[in-house]
Amino acid sequence: MKGNVIIIGAGFGGLSCAIRLALQGVRVTILERQERVGGKLQQIEQDGYHFDRGPSTITMPASFRSVFDHAGVEMEDYVQLYELEPRTRNSFADGTVVDLSGNRERMKEQIAAYSAEDAARYDAFMDESAALYAEANRHFLGKLLLSPKDKYNLRMLRSLLRVRPTVKLDKLLRSYFQHPHTLAMFGRYATYVGSSPYQAPSIFAMMGHVEAEEGIYGVKGGTYQLIEAMTRLAQEKGVQIVTGIEVRQIVVRNGKVAGVDTDQGFREADQVVANGDVLSVNRLLLAPEYRKQMSDERIRRYEPSISGFVTLAGVRRQYESLLHHTVFFPERYEPEFDHIFRDRKMPADPTIYICYSGYSEAGMAPAGASNLFILVNAPYLSDSWHWDEQMDRYGELVLEKLADRGITGLKQSDVLIRYTPQHIERDTLAHQGSIYGISSNSVKQTFMRPGNKSKDVQGLWYVGGTTHPGGGTPIVTLSGQLVGVQLASEIVT
Numbered sequence: 001m002k003g004n005v006i007i008i009g010a011g012f013g014g015l016s017c018a019i020r021l022a023l024q025g026v027r028v029t030i031l032e033r034q035e036r037v038g039g040k041l042q043q044i045e046q047d048g049y050h051f052d053r054g055p056s057t058i059t060m061p062a063s064f065r066s067v068f069d070h071a072g073v074e075m076e077d078y079v080q081l082y083e084l085e086p087r088t089r090n091s092f093a094d095g096t097v098v099d100l101s102g103n104r105e106r107m108k109e110q111i112a113a114y115s116a117e118d119a120a121r122y123d124a125f126m127d128e129s130a131a132l133y134a135e136a137n138r139h140f141l142g143k144l145l146l147s148p149k150d151k152y153n154l155r156m157l158r159s160l161l162r163v164r165p166t167v168k169l170d171k172l173l174r175s176y177f178q179h180p181h182t183l184a185m186f187g188r189y190a191t192y193v194g195s196s197p198y199q200a201p202s203i204f205a206m207m208g209h210v211e212a213e214e215g216i217y218g219v220k221g222g223t224y225q226l227i228e229a230m231t232r233l234a235q236e237k238g239v240q241i242v243t244g245i246e247v248r249q250i251v252v253r254n255g256k257v258a259g260v261d262t263d264q265g266f267r268e269a270d271q272v273v274a275n276g277d278v279l280s281v282n283r284l285l286l287a288p289e290y291r292k293q294m295s296d297e298r299i300r301r302y303e304p305s306i307s308g309f310v311t312l313a314g315v316r317r318q319y320e321s322l323l324h325h326t327v328f329f330p331e332r333y334e335p336e337f338d339h340i341f342r343d344r345k346m347p348a349d350p351t352i353y354i355c356y357s358g359y360s361e362a363g364m365a366p367a368g369a370s371n372l373f374i375l376v377n378a379p380y381l382s383d384s385w386h387w388d389e390q391m392d393r394y395g396e397l398v399l400e401k402l403a404d405r406g407i408t409g410l411k412q413s414d415v416l417i418r419y420t421p422q423h424i425e426r427d428t429l430a431h432q433g434s435i436y437g438i439s440s441n442s443v444k445q446t447f448m449r450p451g452n453k454s455k456d457v458q459g460l461w462y463v464g465g466t467t468h469p470g471g472g473t474p475i476v477t478l479s480g481q482l483v484g485v486q487l488a489s490e491i492v493t
Contacts, residue, residue: 001027001238003491006260006269008247008285011039012473013463013480014275015230016067020484022237023071026491029269030239031262033246033429037231039275040428040435041473043224046415048366049314051373052223053419055473056355057088057192057325059210061217063474064226067481071233079229080220084360087216088325090185091405098185099323102212115179125176125186126208133206135162140447141469141478165201165443172202184333188351191377193471194305194436196337201446218324218360250274250281250460252290257459260285271459271487275480278450278466279304279431279438286457293455303441304380304434305471306340307421311374311395314415318370321406324359328352328405340377341441344384346394350376352401369414372407374398378421380432387420437466446470452483461487 003026007014010032018028036042041054058064061081068075075081086099098110104123112119164172169190173183187197189207197204219225235241249261250272259268274281279302282294330336330349339347355373358364365371376398379385395418399410410416421433431437440446449468454460463480465471 001025003027003270004268005029005271005273005487005491006031006267007273007275008250008260008281009033009039009275009464010037010231010241010243011041011275011464012227012230012477013483014039014273015227015234016477016480017273017275017463017484017487018234018239018480019067019071019230019237020481021488021491022234022239024488024492026488028234028239029267030234030241031245031247031260031267032241032243034427035244037241037243038224038227040424040430041224041227042427043222044312044417046417047314049312049369049371049415050222050357050364051312051314051371051417052355052357053310053312053373054223056223056357056373058217058219058223058226058473059207060214060474063477067230067477068233070481071237073233075229078232079225081217082220082360083215083217084324085215086323087211088327089321089323090181091321091326091328092181092184093329093331096181098181100185100212100216102215104212107212111179111182114181115177118177118179118182121176125173125205126212128172128176129205129208130213132203133209136203136206141475143482165203165447167202169197169200169202169204172205173197180333181329184329184351187333188327190440191306193440194307194434194465195440196341198334198337199341199439199441201440201443203446204440216325218357220361222357222364247285249287250285250290250457252286252457255290255458257457269459271461271491273461273463273483273487275463276429277431277434277437277464278462280429281462283431284429291456294450299431303341303439303445304432305436305439305465307378307380307424307430307433307435309346309376309378309394309398309421310419311372311398312415312417312419313372313374313410313413314365314369315372315410315413316366316369317409318368319356319407322354322356322359322370322372324356326354326356328354328402336377340379341439344379344382346376346378346385346390350398350401352376352398352405354402354407372410374402378433380434381421381425382432387422391418391420431466435465436471437464440470452479452486
């Protein structure tokens, strides 16, 4: 075995990085503070109900498949994915329903029911969405940007100009569509990276192509099975995984990583990879003298992403209006983001997302019952909203909003668990409880995220949603692989 790498955190980024390192003969140990691997994705089982608490919409399956392909194994021997069609149900306040589909004609028929003009522009929008995805894939998603030469070259400049970084997502959408339903349905893609469609760059319109034409997938047994599959593969390749151990400090000697101090003693390492929020890692695990490029003042200047308020409801009834993924939009979409990013308070009339994996797979709930993961976008933690005081009241509001939309009886659920941004911060040390690290509400925070390699400490690397190439489960998985390949090449050579 070559080298000695410690990875802090056993989320998608840490696991994928560990596997790529181990394949090159590198000695890898993952240290995870929670009792189970998975980071923000955890599996909850209670009274016969199975929930995934965390990411539930799986796209870009090639990002996961490549982990297994490079290990020379069949992904299907570890985990099974199945494509969803329709992809997602979009339910609007006036009763309109649009089931996102990979069939363009079906999409145009549904949109035409409320806007013939928007339907006529759907093909053109999807063609631009595909072009944006191709550009992102070619120049941003598949490579590390470690040096000024990587970031500031003619090819990169041309690519940035093609994706029009200063054009907001909502503005791009309005160049194709005019109806509030269509604008909300596709504007919601900004929330996939914890941001606002009225502030985030138009590059995120690429998700239209990703979801409709490349597909949304379910995972047999629940999304957590992806974590378990990667954990099994990592261990088969020699990765040591230790859970229930907390790293208290990254130890630096002469400007270089020497190891980590944990609640169970010191562990030596030649290199450390932090699979967690870059801002939290610097703020909590590095002494100020070792992070001149990530001072407290600089950390304060970053805007955290959206967080989330989750309700897990196991209820003895089923609902014909729900698919595997269902989104209930409010009458007006824009005020939600004013509340979240301007006021830092919960929206008065929120968009509510439900994942009902039992729709696709029997056994996820008792017969005749439903396992519902209910998510509402939330502001990152601040003094403007106090979850200790507001959790139950706001939780009741969410259930009442759903009852108004026909999802009744949730107050009588067998299982009712609430999970707030405070819990996210407590469990994962996410900076201010954010889900995706920093927001993508500006050009800088979208295209010039904190780098994957520390500028302050030799031998310290980062993977996860805060760093390049960005947030979201498949992108974080890709982040881990990119760092793993680069780090292995430096160790081996």
